[in-house]
Amino acid sequence: MANKEQKFLEALDKKLWTAANKLLPSLDASVYKHVVLGLLFVKYVSDSFDNRCQELKDQFNNPEHDYFLNPEDYDSDEEYQAEIVDELEIRDYYTEKNVFWVPQLARWQILRDNATLTPGTEIEIKNGKTHTYTFRSVGRLIDDALDAIEKDNPKLKGILNKQYARLQIDQAKLIELINLLSEIPFSHDTLQSKDILGHVYEYFLGQFALAEGKKGGQFYTPKSIVSLIVEMLQPFQGRVYDPAMGSGGFFVQSEQFVKKHGGRIGNVSIYGQEYNYTTWQLAAMNMVIRGLDFNFGKEPANTFTNDQHPDLRADFIMANPPFNMKEWDTGVSDDDPRWQYGRPPTGNANFAWLQHMLYHLAPNGSMGLLLANGSMSSNTKNEGAIRKALVENDLVECMVALPGQLFTNTQIPACIWFLTRNKKERNGFRDRSGEVLFIDARNLGYMKDRVLRDFKREDIEKISGTFHAWQTGEGYEDEAGFCMSATLEKISKHDFVLTPGRYVGAAEEEDDGEPFGEKMARLTTQLSEQFGANAQLEKQIKQNLAGLGYEC
Template sequence: MSQDATVNAGDIARLAEVGRAAVSNWRRRYEDFPQPVGGTASSPLFSLPEVEAWLRRYGKSYAVSPGDRVWQRLRQIADDLRLGEVLGHVGAFLLYRRRDPDGWARLSQAPDLAERLPDAVAAATTGLPRPPGDDPADPELFRQVAAMTERYGDAGTFEFLCERYVEVHSRRLSLTRPDVAALMTRLVCPGASSVLDPACGLGTLLISAAEAGGGPRLLGQDAGEVPAVLAALRLLLRGRDAVVAAGDALRHDAFPGGQADAVVCDPPFNERAWGHEELVGDPRWQYGMPPRGEPELAWVQHCLAHVRPGGLVAVLMPSAAASRRPGRRIRANLLRAGALRAVATLSAGGPDLWLLRRPEQGGRRPGTLLVADASDAEAGLELVEAAWHASLSGRDQPGGSRSVPIIDLLDDEVDLSPARHLTPHSDARRYPAARDRFEQAAGALLAAIPDLEVLADGGPDWDGSQTSVAELAKAGLLAVHHSALREVGERDRDDAVPVLTVDDLLSAGPPSGWTAPAPGLVRVRAGDVVASPVTARVADTGGAVLGPQLSLLRPDPERLDPEFLAGFLRFTLGGARPHLGSSRADLRRARVPRLPLPGQRTYGGAFRRLLAVEDGLREAAALGDELARIGLAGLADGRLRPRG
């Protein structure tokens, strides 16, 4: 491993302000691009000084911010598995600096800083969770961190480094989506004097609770020691009153008997080893012993046990938790007690949001359960918020939500899935316009059909003489180019170049990919024939570059008609039957008839109209599906009726 600071491909892309695809292209095309000095084959690491030198040599602009300098030094000190520990020590240092800035000003000038700093940090953070592992004895790191705070502030510095940490461990960390976290905390936290998250991870929900008006006391627990420390530091550096403990909340509750004004939770899903055998008879199971395969129902009851009577709970649940048979008894008990107030689907495939209120002694029990489905609503998550407030105030529910009588839910299944209880609402007013669009598409489809004559002798209509694409290229009638791109990225820079992809070619859509400018890109012109392994068509416009797995044939239009060429290629590549064992046709061996230019243009026109039929069929099918869906839903919900 190099002793230099190291960067991965994503870091290089960020520093040079290009996409990841550009970095991959540099590695492939430039023999002198720095070789990996560590990491793995799928995620190599490169020496930062070597990368900087290479970028300078090729005149490529780049900027290494103070934050990136600190981050690379952190990665130089610790491998990915220990990054969280070292980051925790950096956070503790920032908290010490925040609490004792004068002490740091004096200590930073001391020649024995490495020996004295750990004790100073420990003294200033007494009673707070300690980061695991040894303090990194690197005075220069802490001086760089202190300098970084001049630009970002203490909390901003730690947030910057935490974001980089999350990027490195994106596959290991499960973070609540920011918009979902904001929704959960807006619904249950405003006005709460204390908020608990018993599976807090890095503290996303608690930070959102503070921003939503929850607090001033924030309580958290997480099974991982490193996440608990990082969550505590994120909150404390924001000046919040926070207590975060490490440990599994189901087995080792850090707040036994404690009750907060509100509880938010995004618990781990589908964990079989959650302590089923150990926790039999636990007093938290007021609504029933959670089945072994239903750990999420254990988390729901844990949350209810830790909220005051009348307090609200927002917990994310897998969609299946609303309908799985082993959990139906607990679901029924939650409904009977009036604890479960709403189930909302947030996105296709889950998760669902369960909103609960701990019953008060002698309180009135609700007679309905709010169900909502925001997965296919234009309003998105705002639908859930609107439906919840409408339910609380007794107003009519917006489309995509409904108050279901609890008595109707207490059957053998106790299925609380929103989709089961919501009738799709049609937009009946769109039916006339949908009908008109379909009729126009169908009319254009009929008009596009060419008038083709069946030859009495079985054809063909030429003398049988044919030639190949390779022979046409050799004779100078066309030029053949192949794409050098191997991957397509998103637009992440102003001078990114649009890329035509295989999917774009199949759907006749506009270029959907992007790549960074680079030598060797093949740019498409109007009139070029673009071919994939299965089809070909003539480009109507130019400007995009050729994407992966595509080839370009540029005919001389005075000697070779592009539509004629594309039509025969479409048949060869996608319509003809290849030989057994052949994976795809060889473009250069594809054959076309020898015809004079006027004859080519006649055939080209017919091919063009048949391609318009293919494209029109896709459009008409989509419009027909929309017409049928709107009509069916409108008839079913009474918003449409047959004439006469």
């Protein structure tokens, strides 16, 4: 991204968080994220509508355009201008460009201009025909605006969070928030409005995850990790599924990946599931604003007890399910067909998520999921047996160990499992049967602040490039300390532990020309001298303290 664009987005971040903090004293983080993001949605669709409106005005006045309205065809300028106003209210002009049709009540200018009215004041609204709207409160005005958008856009039915009137929010704070959001531009010389909104959502979700603590980690995955998994799986075409989708980050990155490589996003079908109702709504909004078709099931639901896509066999599955989830199996049968490789323990859902995804994987499908590091080595209550069965059935394709401090709200070290049902030669891939690639990426990345680590673009390219070179057999070589291709026989000798560090070894150090025996003698002497200097220093400190009257 260009420096100018980066500065624009950074300035936007600061303004956004200032806006969000206006509600902090009165609302819990898990609530106010939906207050802010709901208003941002209205602002975005209104801005997109206004941009299309201006584009249409220019076309109506352009003699060379098909939409040109000739002033000479009207008896007066007033009649001509009235015709333009009527034409601007024709829905088809907007939907043909995949722009949301926004009814007048829901347009941002109506919210901004009428938020401070006295309850009982009547507003004249044109929505197909002119009628009177009675203002009761700014919260109710927002709810009615969202309801109007939902009625005019069937894809949004049941998605928008219409609860502003019920929340105990200081009306003055809500008005101040509207005024602050009014200053946020969803337009830029080189950035698309959808990309700006995507950045806004990503930034907010990260900040809200920090504010919420562990709960936030159930839906927020750092963009760099999402990008890494998408780059490795390359979901160009087919069915993409996330059984723990959160706000839909994997789908957004899949869209960007396909477009980046010249593909058509229409070639990808999106399926997801989410248990939390408000997060399910957020994910759906995330898809709708991008014009993406999706199937998130009939309702938010528990993936284990109420599978919304029982017959789905996906070509690509990507997920970041909750780590080490306990008591996940209430209402789940011990002989559930998903547990083909072993019954996961009640105290940890890691292998339940993994097997659920495998169950939904197509015969030539591939999947990647984030799990806690314990999944690579634990033998607790059948986990070792399940891992062994996965390896022996040649389902594991690649294991990636990640550096620490990547996640906003947990210090649990994590890894990425990549599995596939078919390692045979196909689609440019060589036959990888009986092999597993191990990548140790713990030394990659950089500290972007005092707490969080992140991957650079070149880190993502190094990991994904190594994986693809190994898959194709073009240019891959084992690299000590980073990557190694191991046989199933070798893995069995390690008791089916899949920790990359066991296989890649340590990076080779540069030979400085000093023989090992001489170096060892020199360093031992140096260490002895330092111990002696330390003892002398300790003795001197004690003498000084004694001189001051202190006993040691």
